[in-house]
Structures are given as C-alpha cells and as structure tokens.
Amino acid sequence: MSRILLIDDDTELTGMLSDYLGAEGFTVDAVYDGESGVAAALTAQYDVVVLDVMLPRLNGVEVLRQIRQQSRIPVLMLTARGDDVDRIVGLELGADDYLPKPCNPRELAARLRAILRRTHEVDAGEQRTVGRITLDPARRVACWGEQRLELTSTEFNILESLMRHAGQVVSKADLSDEALGRELERYDRGLDMHVSNLRRKLGSLSDGRSPIQTVRGVGYQLLQDD
Numbered sequence: 001m002s003r004i005l006l007i008d009d010d011t012e013l014t015g016m017l018s019d020y021l022g023a024e025g026f027t028v029d030a031v032y033d034g035e036s037g038v039a040a041a042l043t044a045q046y047d048v049v050v051l052d053v054m055l056p057r058l059n060g061v062e063v064l065r066q067i068r069q070q071s072r073i074p075v076l077m078l079t080a081r082g083d084d085v086d087r088i089v090g091l092e093l094g095a096d097d098y099l100p101k102p103c104n105p106r107e108l109a110a111r112l113r114a115i116l117r118r119t120h121e122v123d124a125g126e127q128r129t130v131g132r133i134t135l136d137p138a139r140r141v142a143c144w145g146e147q148r149l150e151l152t153s154t155e156f157n158i159l160e161s162l163m164r165h166a167g168q169v170v171s172k173a174d175l176s177d178e179a180l181g182r183e184l185e186r187y188d189r190g191l192d193m194h195v196s197n198l199r200r201k202l203g204s205l206s207d208g209r210s211p212i213q214t215v216r217g218v219g220y221q222l223l224q225d226d
Contacts, residue, residue: 001025001026001027002025002026002027002047002048002112002116003026003027003028003029003045003046003047004021004026004027004028004029004046004047004048004049004050004112005028005029005030005031005037005040005041005045005046005048005049005050006018006028006029006030006031006050007030007031007032007034007036007037007040007041007049007050007051007052007055007060007063008030008032008050008051008052008055008078009032009033009052009054009055009056010052011032013102014030014032015030016105017050017105017108018030020105020106020109021105021108021109021112024109026109026112029046032056033055033056033057033058034055034056034057034058034059034060034062034063035057035058036057037049037051037055037058037063038058038063038066038067041063041067041071041073041075042067042070042071044071044073046073047073047074047116047119047120048073048074048075048076048112048115048116048119049067049073049074049075049076050075050076050078050108050112051063051064051075051076051077051078051095052077052078052101053077053078053079053080053086053090054080060077060078060086060090061086061089061090061093064077064090064093064094064095065093068093068094068152072150072151072152072153074096074097074115074116074119074152074153074154075094075095075096076095076096076097076098076099076108076111076112076115077090077095077097077098077099078098078099078100078101078103079098079099079100079101080100080101087190088189088193091190091193091194091197092193092197094152094155094197095152096115096152096153096154097111097114097115097154097180097190098190099111110182111182113181114180114181114182115153115154115181117181118153118154118157118179118180118181119153128160128163128164130163130166130211130222130224131205131211131223131224131225132144132145132203132211133159133163133202133211135159135160135163137160140156142156142159144201144202144203145203149201149202150201151198151201152194152197154179154180154194155194155197155198155201157178157179157180158175158179158191158194158195158198159198160179161175161178161179162175162212162220162221162222163222165222166222166223166224167221167222167223167224168221169215169218169219169220169221170219170220170221171218171219172184172191172192172218172219172220173219174219175191175219175220176191179191179194195212195220198212199212205223205225209223211223
C-alpha cells in the first residue's frame with residue numbers, strides 16, 4: 001500500500017483528500033506547515049508528496065527546494081489555478097507533476113498512480129548506453145560518462161523513453177504517455193519544462209549541442225552520436 005504525504009494548511013481539503021485517497025487504497029498522512037512538511041518528507045517513509053504552494057512557516061517552493069537538496073522522492077505540487085509562475089518555478093526545482101487548485105480528487109489519484117507506476121516499474125533488461133549516457137533501469141541510475149546524474153523520477157522516465165527510441169523523433173504525446181503516464185493536455189508545458197531541466201543536467205556533445213534536440217512542432221530526439 002503506497003504512503004502519501006499531504007502538505008497543506010487547508011484542513012478541510014486535506015481531510016477530504018485523505019478520505020478519498022484512503023478509499024482508493026492509499027495510506028495518507030497530513031501535515032499543515034512547511035517546516036513540518038520538510039521534516040516528514042525526509043523520513044523516507046513516503047512514496048509520494050503532495051505539496052501545496054501556499055503554506056505557513058515555509059512556502060511550498062522553499063519546501064520543495066529543501067526536499068530536493070536531500071531526496072529524490074516524487075513531488076506533486078498543488079498550485080493556484082492560472083498561476084504559471086509557481087508552476088514553472090516548481091517544475092524548475094524538480095517537481096514531478098502539478099495540479100491546479102481546487103483539484104479533482106479522482107484526477108489527483110490518477111496522477112499519483114501514474115507517478116507510482118513509473119517510479120516503481122522495474123525493467124529487467126540490461127543497462128542502455130547512448131553516446132556518453134548510461135542508464136540502468138533496474139537500479140534507476142543514470143550517468144553522463146562517469147558522473148552520476150541527480151534526476152527526479154520524471155526526468156529519469158523521460159530519459160529512459162528517449163533512450164529507448166534513440167535516433168528517432170518521439171512525439172510529445174507519446175513521451176507524455178510513456179514518461180508521465182498520462183495524455184498530453186492542451187497548453188500543458190510541464191513536459192517541456194522537464195525536458196529543459198534534463199538538458200541542463202546532461203553534458204554537451206563534442207560540437208556543443210545538447211544530446212536532446214527539439215523537433216519543432218513534433219517532439220524530441222535523443223542524438224546517438226557524441
């Protein structure tokens with residue numbers, strides 16, 4: 001049974017979400033301020049964190065920043081509807097997904113299942129190497145040359161999908177389905193932000209280009225040559 005940590009000071013909302021997610025088979029704990037949220041998230045007792053942006057003591061962005069300094073635990077952020085700044089900052093800091101508030105509990109449960117499915121999915125195949133990138137699916141470890149890459153769960157999933165189709169153009173719709181476990185929504189730039197973060201963590205090819213190339217209007221391609 002997957003353990004979910006809710007970090008939100010809205011006690012009515014957390015109560016409702018806890019009841020719904022509990023009925024869906026999750027074990028749910030809730031804390032109501034940012035400092036308590038960081039402490040709880042770093043105990044390694046949880047599989048996913050659901051994090052609100054607006055929190056007392058520490059706001060959600062700072063909570064995510066502190067979590068990411070020590071942990072790769074998947075984090076889904078709850079942002080104010082229409083607030084692109086919080087969403088973009090959250091994704092840049094390593095949030096795995098986001099939902100605008102007020103959120104539909106059914107959609108939240110579906111997003112959490114997608115994150116968990118991809119995080120715990122074990123590929124029994126051998127490690128893959130494309131150029132200077134090596135990926136071990138079983139251990140969920142990726143390296144650029146000899147340097148281990150500190151990737152979020154979603155970034156790892158995206159890289160794994162692109163490596164599986166190395167040299168081919170992968171549409172954004174297919175990449176969202178494979179890596180995020182959900183259909184690509186109209187005007188959703190979350191996938192683009194994850195790819196941008198991944199590019200920053202990878203090195204450059206010998207000609208200075210990123211190994212991940214954008215194919216305008218279609219999707220992304222992982223180059224095979226270094």
